[in-house]
Amino acid sequence: QKEVEQDPGPLSVPEGAIVSLNCTYSNSAFQYFMWYRQYSRKGPELLMYTYSSGNKEDGRFTAQVDKSSKYISLFIRDSQPSDSATYLCAMSAGSGNTGKLIFGQGTTLQVKP
């Protein structure tokens, strides 16, 4: 079993829809959670960063962490064609000084006009 599971999709939605992207994990030591967005043929860019449980909102994006269920989500409101990309979840226990992150496989999202 992988430490982080993420449905690769693809996920196709109409413009304006609410999108929910999810990851589950098995390591209860994880406490730092990130979402990256990767456009085709580009490097991943950080979208959201959350420490421990709770919600974090940034414009149309909301990141949610439920440590009791080992489940994290990214919600996109009023989705736009420009949101079409691959979304990667990443997480870390934060211990030691190696800085290693564990990534999900990525979910490909297509928002149709």
Place this chain on the structure above:
Amino acid sequence: DVKVTQSSRYLVKRTGEKVFLECVQDMDHENMFWYRQDPGLGLRLIYFSYDVKMKEKGDIPEGYSVSREKKERFSLILESASTNQTSMYLCASSLQAAGEETQYFGPGTRLLVL
């Protein structure tokens, strides 16, 4: 803004060639990473370094080596390129501090080995 640059966006090499991929970051980050990304397999860590001249194997180090002679520069070396090393290679860097786990990525190098 953090900037991570990679020496080439696209590379075409022949089987058996020695290949150098260079990565430079300008934010004085201690940690640097090399990943490869393949469809259906996600990001896989090849090597990482948490200090100058220090290196640690990642999940798939076979066929690769690395060099970190200066803090800002981390090189990935394919000693004898093979067709199964055709991939997207991504470099990343991060600070070495609690709560600073975010990695910043370069634009990637698409390598084709013929």
